[in-house]
Amino acid sequence: MIRKTRLVHREADGRRIPGTWRHAFINNGGRYFLTDLFIYADGIVDAWEPVTLEEFEQKLASGWVATELPEGGRASGHHLAEWTFGTPRTWHTAEQLLAEVRDTVDELNGRPDSTDRCLAAVDRFMADRTEANRLAVRETYYAIPETVRHYALGDMDLKDWPLRILAAGPGGTDEVAEEEVGREDYEEAIAYFADGAGWGPAAGPAADACPPSLHVPHCFPAASDTPDKTALRNTYPAPIVYEGTVHPTVVHAYWALSTLDPAARAAITAADSPFTAKRLGEEAVRHGDWERTRTAVLGRLLLAKFTQHPELAAVLLATGTAAILYDDMDDPFWGDNGGRGRNWMGRLLELTRAELPAPAGPEPVRRAPAGR
Structure with a gap:
């Protein structure tokens, strides 16, 4: 049961997301760090970085969120203490901790746990x-x-x-x-x-259900025959045609359009990677109206990407109504970055999702007129 003294919240796309916290150990390079594990109603778990429940399960399975502590292991509490484990005893397995976190998400949403x-x-x-x-x-x-x-x-x-x-x-x-x-x-x-008297936990106040959020982590994606959510990243290798020019990725197109210099545009479009394209774009002279128009430009590029690649549109549409939290370690304007950024990329992906046509359903069964 959630203790009221442990209630916290974070802001995401203008929404106040309720949450709570508990202690956990992080195994970072063989050293164990006692830290706070924040759990939010939209299914985001923050243990040094925000992840979905599925990603949190992977961190448990890999031992990065540690439920086993070795004898002789070095541990640290940030600005508090350092110590070495003698004969450690832990109360959780990875499966038990995951189950408790899932229960916490249910409770935060007022759902049965x-x-x-x-x-x-x-x-x-x-x-x-x-x-x-x-x-x-x-x-x-x-x-x-x-x-x-x-x-x-x-x-x-x-x-x-x-x-x-x-x-x-x-x-x-x-x-x-x-x-x-x-x-x-x-x-x-x-x-x-x-x-029937005196048993059963006391019912808490009903909570407004919070739809799950989708986390798009910062990563270097590769094209795949079955693209997953990494296909939502602007660095994903999905060529788009925009204003008559083929750009290898959205990043190439975005930075090419940021400058009016034809030579710089050509170099950015021909760059061997999105990261090179970004570097060349930052070095070029941007046109004076760029800061005002860049968000609208990126919105048009996203629409081009997903309309020109139906398989990627299917990935975006499959997110339903989920809030999309997009990591961009270099720019808090575009990225959510653990709730510290403005998440404009996530918002633009949600807007693009709303503009895409719904997937076609099965053909309706045509009934013969009565009497024939």
Whole structure:
């Protein structure tokens, strides 16, 4: 359950995104750093950089967000202390931490989390005491992260004992006590739930659901037969025709259009990479109206890119209504950059998405007129 003292927020595209935080260890080059892990209602998790839940899962799997701490490992708390692990003991596995983070996102949005789903299964069982419904309680109970199961009932004395007994069933094994569940204990657990008083976590205030955000990280993309969200980056190698000139990427076109010098334009367009094109563009003399018109120009270039490449348009349309957070480490005007930038690239991608035609659906079935 989220503690009110841990509520935070960030601003994204003019929206206030609620969140919370917890501690975590980051393994950076073999050294462990105690840091704050920020979790937001739109599914963005910030552990030194903002990532989606799927990207966070990858960081857990790689050990970058560390749930295993080695004996003798060097650790640091920023401007606080440095130490070496003696006989470390951790409470989480990567799977448990991920499950807790997913629960937190649900809670921030006012949606049922794994505990709520388990208690709902208990209600169904108590209304119809079939073995199938009891097994549903068991399944949902073990879906609760192990580290928080004992808080599920909000009972300071029994903790989750009645849930464990109901999940195990008579003759089954209470996996915490490592004992067989007798009929007397089982009936006592049933009576606990039948009483209905004093169990279940207190309901918090309903929250406005926050649609998930899409994070487009800073990376060097390569063309692919099955492009993913890296295709949304301006550096993605998708040639576009604009004003009669073929540009290898949006970056080439953007910087070529920033100058009126024909020689500089030609050199930028012919640059061997987007990064060379950007460097040449920054060195060229930009025309006087560029600062005022650059956002509109980039919007037109994005529309050209996605209308000329239907396979990339499909990637953008597949983002639905998600807010798009675009990383640009060099420019806080274009990038979201962990909530510190203005994210104009993300906004332009959302506007472009709105201008693209919806994908064609199946042909409607034509019915023959009645009587024929």
